[in-house]
Amino acid sequence: xxxxxxxxxxxxxxxxxxxxxxxxxxxxxxxxxxxxxxxxxxxxxxxxxxxxxxxxxxxxxxxxxxxxxxxxxxxxxxxxxxxxxxxxxxxxxxxxxxxxxxxxxxxxxxxxxxxxxxxxxxxxxxxxxxxxxxxxxxxxxxxxxxxxxxxxxxxxxxxxxxxxxxxxxxxxxxxxxxxxxxxxxxxxxxxxxxxxxxxxxxxxxxxxxxxxxxxxxxxxxxxxxxxxxxxxxxxxxxxxxxxxxxxxxxxxxxxxxxxxxxxxxxxxxxxxxxxxxxxxxxxxxxxxxxxxxxxxxxxxxxxxxxxxxxxxxxxxxxxxxxxxxxxxxxxxxxxxxxxxxxxxxxxxxxxxxxxxxxxx
Amino acid sequence: xxxxxxxxxxxxxxxxxxxxxxxxxxxxxxxxxxxxxxxxxxxxxxxxxxxxxxxxxxxxxxxxxxxxxxxxxxxxxxxxxxxxxxxxxxxxxxxxxxxxxxxxxxxxxxxxxxxxxxxxxxxxxxxxxxxxxxxxxxxxxxxxxxxxxxxxxxxxxxxxxxxxxxxxxxxxxxxxxxxxxxxxxxxxxxxxxxxxxxxxxxxxxxxxxxxxxxxxxxxxxxxxxxxxxxxxxxxxxxxxxxxxxxxxxxxxxxxxxxxxxxxxxxxxxxxxxxxxxxxxxxxxxxxxxxxxxxxx
Ligand SMILES: Nc1ncnc2c1ncn2[C@@H]1O[C@H](COP(=O)(O)OP(=O)(O)OP(=O)(O)O)[C@@H](O)[C@H]1O
Ligand SMILES: [Mg+2]
Numbered sequence: 001x002x003x004x005x006x007x008x009x010x011x012x013x014x015x016x017x018x019x020x021x022x023x024x025x026x027x028x029x030x031x032x033x034x035x036x037x038x039x040x041x042x043x044x045x046x047x048x049x050x051x052x053x054x055x056x057x058x059x060x061x062x063x064x065x066x067x068x069x070x071x072x073x074x075x076x077x078x079x080x081x082x083x084x085x086x087x088x089x090x091x092x093x094x095x096x097x098x099x100x101x102x103x104x105x106x107x108x109x110x111x112x113x114x115x116x117x118x119x120x121x122x123x124x125x126x127x128x129x130x131x132x133x134x135x136x137x138x139x140x141x142x143x144x145x146x147x148x149x150x151x152x153x154x155x156x157x158x159x160x161x162x163x164x165x166x167x168x169x170x171x172x173x174x175x176x177x178x179x180x181x182x183x184x185x186x187x188x189x190x191x192x193x194x195x196x197x198x199x200x201x202x203x204x205x206x207x208x209x210x211x212x213x214x215x216x217x218x219x220x221x222x223x224x225x226x227x228x229x230x231x232x233x234x235x236x237x238x239x240x241x242x243x244x245x246x247x248x249x250x251x252x253x254x255x256x257x258x259x260x261x262x263x264x265x266x267x268x269x270x271x272x273x274x275x276x277x278x279x280x281x282x283x284x285x286x287x288x289x290x291x292x293x294x295x296x297x298x299x300x301x302x303x304x305x306x307x308x309x310x311x312x313x314x315x316x317x318x319x320x321x322x323x324x325x326x327x328x329x330x331x332x333x334x335x336x337x338x339x340x341x342x343x344x345x346x347x348x349x350x351x352x353x354x355x356x357x358x359x360x
Numbered sequence: 361x362x363x364x365x366x367x368x369x370x371x372x373x374x375x376x377x378x379x380x381x382x383x384x385x386x387x388x389x390x391x392x393x394x395x396x397x398x399x400x401x402x403x404x405x406x407x408x409x410x411x412x413x414x415x416x417x418x419x420x421x422x423x424x425x426x427x428x429x430x431x432x433x434x435x436x437x438x439x440x441x442x443x444x445x446x447x448x449x450x451x452x453x454x455x456x457x458x459x460x461x462x463x464x465x466x467x468x469x470x471x472x473x474x475x476x477x478x479x480x481x482x483x484x485x486x487x488x489x490x491x492x493x494x495x496x497x498x499x500x501x502x503x504x505x506x507x508x509x510x511x512x513x514x515x516x517x518x519x520x521x522x523x524x525x526x527x528x529x530x531x532x533x534x535x536x537x538x539x540x541x542x543x544x545x546x547x548x549x550x551x552x553x554x555x556x557x558x559x560x561x562x563x564x565x566x567x568x569x570x571x572x573x574x575x576x577x578x579x580x581x582x583x584x585x586x587x588x589x590x591x592x593x594x595x596x597x598x599x600x601x602x603x604x605x606x607x608x609x610x611x612x613x614x615x616x617x618x619x620x621x622x623x624x625x626x627x628x629x630x631x632x633x634x635x636x637x638x639x640x641x642x643x644x645x646x647x648x649x650x651x652x653x654x655x656x
Contacts, residue, residue, distance in 0.1 A: 055558055077557045078566075084558045090551035094573050103569075104559035155559065 006069025008033045008159050008191035009054055014063030016049050016215075023049040025215040026063070031159075031208075036185050036192045038202040041212035042238070047195040050212070051161050054193065055082045068158050078107075083152035085162040089144050091136040097147050098123070098132035104155035118154055125184065126150040142173045149181070153188065162194040166201065178204055199239050203227070211235050227285075233358045236283040243289070243329050245282040246360055249274055255357075257282060259325045264301050264352040272357060279360040288354040289331035291319050291340055295349035302349040305329055307340045321348055398633065404626035412620050422627035432611055432628065439608035440635075442522060442597075443590030446529045450537040450586045451579060453530070458541035458578070459571075463550075476538045479531070488599040491528050495519040495600075520602025528596045533589060537582035544578025545571075577647055584643040588636050608632060 009031040016024040024046040031037050039047045052058040053065055056077035064071050072080050083104065091100050098119050105115045123129050126146040131139070139147060145165065152160055165181070166174045182205060185192050196202050202209045203223045211218045211226065211234070219231040230236035237244060247257040253271060255264045264282075274280065284301070295302045305321030308328070312318075317339055321329045329348050340346040405422055408415045426432050461472045479487065494500050495518040502514040517523055548571060556566040594609040601607065606614070612632070615625035 057554060057558075077554070078560045078562055082558070084555070086551050086555060088549075088551060090549065090555040092552060092555070092570060094570075103556070103561075107556075107560040107565060151555075151559070 005033055007031055007066070008035070008068065009193065010064075010066040010069075011050075011054075012064040012066070014050075014053055014060040014065060016046070016053060016058060017061040022215050024053070024060075027210075027212075027215075027217045028063075029210060029217065029220055031191060031193060033191055034189050035208060036182075036194070036206045037208045037210060038194045038196055038206040039210045039212060040196055040199060040202040040239070043197060045212045046215040047197070047212060048163055051084075051163055051193065051195050054159065055084050055161050056080045081158040083155050083157035083160055085148050085152045085160070085165045087164040087167055089148035091139075091144060091147055091151070093136060095136070096132065097128065097134050097136060097139065100136060100147055100151050101132075101154055103151060108155060122150045122154045125153070125187075127180075141169055142177065145169060145177060146180075149184070153184070153190070156188075156190065159191045159193055162192065164195055164197070166196075174201070181205065203239070209239075211238060213238070229356060230283060230358055233281050233360065236281070236356070236358050241286050241330060241332075243282075243284040243286065245284070247280050247282050249276050249278045249280055249357075251276045255280070255282065259327075260303055260323065262301060262303055264355060266352060266355065266357065270353075270355065270357055274357070274359075280357045281360045283356040283358055284329075284350055285354065286318070286330045286332040287316075288350045289329070289333070289348050290350070291321070291331050291333060291346050291348055293340075293346065295347045298351050299349035300352045301355065302347055303329065304345055305348050306345050307342050310339050310342055319346075321346065401626045401629050401633075404623055405630045407623045407626075409621050409623045414622060422624045423631075426624060426627055426631070431606075432608075435606045435608045435611040436631070438522060438605060439591055442526055442529070442607065443587045443593075446526055446533060446590045447583050447586040449526070449530050450533050451583060454534055454537035454541050454582060455575075455579075457534075458538045458545055461538070462542050462545035462548075473539075473542070476535050480535060484532070484595055485599070487532065488528060488596065491524065491531075491600060492519060495524050495527070520600065520604070522601065522605055524600040524602070525597045525607070528600045529590055529593060532596065533586045536585040536589070540581035540585070541575060541578040544575045544581075548574045580643050580646045584640060587639055591635060591639075592632060 007030045009029070011027055011029040013026045013028050014024060015022065015026050027050060029037075039050060041047050049058055053060050054067070056072065056075060056079075059073070065073060067081060092103065095103070101119045101122050102115050105118060110118070119132065123132055126149055128143060128146055128150070131143065136144060136147060145168075149162075149165065166177050169177060178201060181192075192206075194205065196205075203226075207222065208220060209223055209226055210220045213234045219226060219235045221229075221231075226235060226239045230239060230242075233244065236242045245257045245260060245262075247255050249271065250256055253266045253268075255266055256262075257264075290296060290299060291307075303323060305323050307319060308322045309320040310317055311320075312335060315335055316332045317335045319331045319333065319339065321331070323329055331348055404414075406418050406420065408417045408419060408421065457476065461469055461476070465472050492499070496502070497514040497516055497519065499519065501518060502511075505511050506514065552570055552574070553566060556570045557563070561569055592609055593607070594613065597607040597610055601610070603610075608628070609632070612625050612628045615621050615628060619625075
């Protein structure tokens with residue numbers, strides 16, 4: 001008989017109210033041990049507040065927070081087994097790199113020689129071997145980021161919290177740190193909860209993404225499900241680029257898009273139990289759209305649009321078309337395919353089984 | 361060709377010299393009001409005085425003579441003790457005030473800072489008069505103590521004693537300590553404090569591991585202000601000290617004005633000056649170390 005492993009973090013309908021405004025609204029979430037979860041959402045949607053309720057710096061107005069299956073509402077930040085990587089790193093300026101790394105272990109009363117050993121190992125893990133005696137003010141942005149990560153990792157917390165950990169880095173360094181973060185997560189097997197407002201970062205880093213909007217949790221799912229089966233219009237729009245067309249569900253799967261000469265037939269899974277007559281939005285991902293003089297046989301969704309813009313970005317070209325009513329449609333297709341002429345009219349087409357529906 | 365280059369070179373030299381020229385008033389001020397008087401005092405301290413007349417000489421007899429007088433030793437010791445006590449007391453009193461203003465006061469910060477500095481705007485004579493009213497044998501404190509039955513006879517040591525001097529100085533110097541401490545504590549990011557707590561440091565540990573070390577520059581600057589001013593303070597001990605136990609500055613004044621032994625007084629002044637410079641030099645070292653640690 002094995003005991004069921006408790007989740008690393010459980011949020012039960014947590015809310016945070018500041019005066020008249022609600023920063024976080026009834027968020028419930030189970031984060032399994034060893035998971036890499038990102039909290040994704042636009043600025044001001046309550047991501048940091050949610051993270052700070054897990055670390056203990058903000059106490060929820062209502063709801064419960066459990067770490068390793070135990071409610072921590074009564075526990076101060078210094079009594080919780082969490083460690084945070086701050087957005088501005090918050091490295092102690094009066095301490096060396098090694099002393100910063102050792103801090104958490106000293107507070108947890110780990111023996112001196114073990115601290116020395118673990119600091120050395122951590123310097124190696126975060127690629128800072130030989131930097132132990134440096135002042136933190138002498139570290140570059142990327143190096144400071146690694147020190148901050150190491151300082152939190154070294155205590156092997158039940159949950160590692162990262163508030164926009166890569167936000168201050170330039171693009172190249174960001175990509176590199178994303179890869180390192182993923183490797184470290186895989187090697188150590190700790191639970192990571194990261195906040196970001198960069199959807200690409202969320203998609204590449206995590207096993208599950210919590211999309212927040214206006215304090216509420218819109219969807220908590222795998223990156224693939226978020227992308228292929230967004231639960232709300234907000235998620236469809238925020239995660240990846242989507243073409244959204246308002247439409248109405250007709251009988252037996254017919255869909256009539258408003259203002260478009262377009263009729264599709266959708267299967268019951270796509271309809272998701274919606275009644276005929278429901279106001280919906282069609283989600284058409286740009287990479288499912290082909291652009292050409294004619295549409296392939298299998299593509300039953302078709303509209304004609306005037307090619308307005310062609311942007312080449314390496315492997316893909318982004319083609320923006322202008323529909324007769326002035327709306328835009330965006331397609332991504334392989335740069336190897338011939339591009340239409342700007343200003344000409346082309347057929348934008350897609351197979352109806354690649355379409356997803358959300359409530360309008 | 362070369363003439364043009366010459367002019368250009370002269371111009372660039374002039375341009376380099378211009379910012380330095382801005383310092384000129386400061387340099388002049390320092391020469392007139394600091395370097396010259398100090399040089400005069402230094403020179404005077406190695407002269408001799410005979411029947412109230414100054415005789416040019418080069419002798420260290422004045423220094424030897426003042427250290428042979430126990431009264432002067434006592435005064436010097438009292439000055440150092442008082443300055444040290446006032447410094448420590450100010451640090452202890454100023455720290456919570458500065459911390460509160462820097463970290464907790466929010467939008468009241470400006471008002472509180474003004475309130476801290478306000479006593480500066482009141483003339484020292486009036487402040488001293490107020491202390492006399494409070495500390496005297498028939499002063500407010502004694503009358504309250506008697507009314508409450510805490511003592512039977514009024515406490516006479518409160519006024520005209522080193523105690524009242526110390527109280528007056530603490531009150532006078534508190535703003536001098538609050539301001540640099542406030543500056544240092546405002547520079548401590550809340551995130552550093554949060555990070556320490558997040559890594560399981562209790563509030564007490566956080567204070568000693570993060571907040572206090574990062575306040576060090578303010579603590580040292582405030583201590584220098586208090587100690588150096590306290591060491592040379594003349595007005596407050598003269599008005600509140602009662603004249604039975606003299607501080608060093610009073611002894612110097614006595615030497616110049618009553619005994620009319622200027623070389624001997626000058627030698628005492630030099631001793632005081634050396635003490636002041638020694639504590640300044642020491643504090644510079646601390647500040648450099650402290651700020652080296654904060655990487656500023
Ligand atoms: N201490 C506070 N007092 C009042 N309102 C607050 C406080 N902290 C946060 N808020 C408000 O709560 C909302 C959510 O803030 P939060 O910092 O969690 O957003 P965020 O998603 O982290 O945004 P960003 O991406 O810009 O960091 C914001 O509207 C913010 O103004
Ligand atoms: Mg935030």
